[in-house]
Amino acid sequence: MNRIELDRSDDLSGLISTYRPGFSLDARFYSSDAVYQRDLDVVFCRNWIYAGHISQLPKPGCFFLMEPGEESIIVVRDGARSVRAFANVCRHRGCRICTAEAGEVKAFVCPYHAWAYELNGRLRSKRAMPKDFDRSKYGLKPVRCEIFHGLVFINLDDGAPGLIDAIDEMNSSFEPYQLENTRVACRETYTVDANWKLAVENFMECYHCAPAHAEYSRCHTLKSPKDNEALRPAMLEEAGRLGYSTTAIDRSLPTDTGLVQYYYARNALYEPFVTGSKDGSAVAPLLGRVKEYGGGVADIQIGPVSFGILYPDHAVLYRFVPRGVQCTDMDIIWLVNQDAEQGKDYDLDELTWMWRVTSEADKKIILYNQKGINSRYYEPGPLSEMEAFTSGFIRWYLAQIE
Numbered sequence: 211m212n213r214i215e216l217d218r219s220d221d222l223s224g225l226i227s228t229y230r231p232g233f234s235l236d237a238r239f240y241s242s243d244a245v246y247q248r249d250l251d252v253v254f255c256r257n258w259i260y261a262g263h264i265s266q267l268p269k270p271g272c273f274f275l276m277e278p279g280e281e282s283i284i285v286v287r288d289g290a291r292s293v294r295a296f297a298n299v300c301r302h303r304g305c306r307i308c309t310a311e312a313g314e315v316k317a318f319v320c321p322y323h324a325w326a327y328e329l330n331g332r333l334r335s336k337r338a339m340p341k342d343f344d345r346s347k348y349g350l351k352p353v354r355c356e357i358f359h360g361l362v363f364i365n366l367d368d369g370a371p372g373l374i375d376a377i378d379e380m381n382s383s384f385e386p387y388q389l390e391n392t393r394v395a396c397r398e399t400y401t402v403d404a405n406w407k408l409a410v411e412n413f414m415e416c417y418h419c420a421p422a423h424a425e426y427s428r429c430h431t432l433k434s435p436k437d438n439e440a441l442r443p444a445m446l447e448e449a450g451r452l453g454y455s456t457t458a459i460d461r462s463l464p465t466d467t468g469l470v471q472y473y474y475a476r477n478a479l480y481e482p483f484v485t486g487s488k489d490g491s492a493v494a495p496l497l498g499r500v501k502e503y504g505g506g507v508a509d510i511q512i513g514p515v516s517f518g519i520l521y522p523d524h525a526v527l528y529r530f531v532p533r534g535v536q537c538t539d540m541d542i543i544w545l546v547n548q549d550a551e552q553g554k555d556y557d558l559d560e561l562t563w564m565w566r567v568t569s570e571a572d573k574k575i576i577l578y579n580q581k582g583i584n585s586r587y588y589e590p591g592p593l594s595e596m597e598a599f600t601s602g603f604i605r606w607y608l609a610q611i612e
């Protein structure tokens with residue numbers, strides 16, 4: 211990897227001040243350890259980050275991990291059936307406690323010297339410690355955790371405003387889907403050797419859809435602003451009749467650090483597509499309280515690195531997890547109605563086809579993007595009007611890390 215580090219004299223503010231609005235970012239934003247560390251400290255530690263879905267925690271003791279950068283957060287259902295989050299760091303000498311990325315436990319037992327913690331984080335047993343040792347002082351460190359329509363979010367910043375209140379106006383957008391009554395049918399991780407921002411920038415624009423995603427572009431009018439505008443009125447009328455919210459919400463660019471970004475908009479699908487599938491036909495039973503297929507598709511965002519596509523019969527949720535300066539996990543889950551049975555109500559290959567081919571293609575172009583940026587010949591290039599959200603993301607990002 212051609213790592214371009216910031217010079218000692220060349221501090222972050224200096225780098226930010228070189229940014230030319232309407233252009234892509236300088237290579238150092240995608241290669242410098244100092245910038246990456248700043249990204250982790252600010253973007254991933256001061257914002258609400260989507261971690262997973264409640265159906266991944268069906269019983270007390272079920273847990274999964276969310277691991278941005280060097281952090282590892284345990285999200286668990288405790289004995290009282292509440293969902294909680296804790297730092298995955300032992301209070302003895304700091305060993306990781308959970309080493310599997312998901313599982314079910316009766317208690318968290320550290321693999322190093324076997325200190326054991328209850329599901330609510332309290333230290334239960336420790337070996338060979340002095341008589342006057344006060345266990346109550348050494349519980350797992352809690353991390354804030356809130357649930358919105360079945361989606362679990364965490365925030366490492368104790369001072370950040372709450373999530374649920376901040377995104378109150380999104381309730382009517384989510385309510386018809388009843389995502390709290392869905393379950394994960396499939397989970398897939400695509401690891402790409404590229405900086406996390408390239409994955410997000412890619413997801414935020416559909417300028418690349420026509421050239422890079424033939425399958426998506428047959429189905430989604432988002433690939434063509436002209437088609438999207440032309441088909442929007444009829445789609446919105448039908449969506450309203452079916453009970454979906456037709457009000458677009460765009461709070462993707464809050465200017466103050468710590469405020470939640472969120473976005474909801476419906477977009478039309480080309481006929482005869484009723485969902486994101488290979489041939490256009492339905493791939494699963496309808497979600498929520500809507501009784502007919504149709505009404506287009508909802509594109510959503512909550513927080514800086516989590517996006518979703520809500521079809522009438524399934525939802526696809528993305529989280530981008532930075533694993534290194536130039537390594538990012540694109541974690542995807544496919545949600546179906548909680549009563550839907552695989553093999554009877556849906557076929558897993560049909561359900562996941564669209565976002566498998568799309569994600570495979572994205573993984574390649576994001577990697578090629580990073581490789582080009584690592585070249586000495588790269589210089590920031592001008593963005594298209596079809597990359598308005600990417601441009602917005604860059605402005606938001608620079609304001610965050612400043």
Ligand code: FES
Pocket residue numbers: 300301302303304305320321322323324325
């Ligand atoms: S580091 Fe966990 S028990 Fe020692």
Ligand SMILES: [Fe+2]
Pocket residue numbers: 412413418419422423568572
């Ligand atoms: Fe893409």
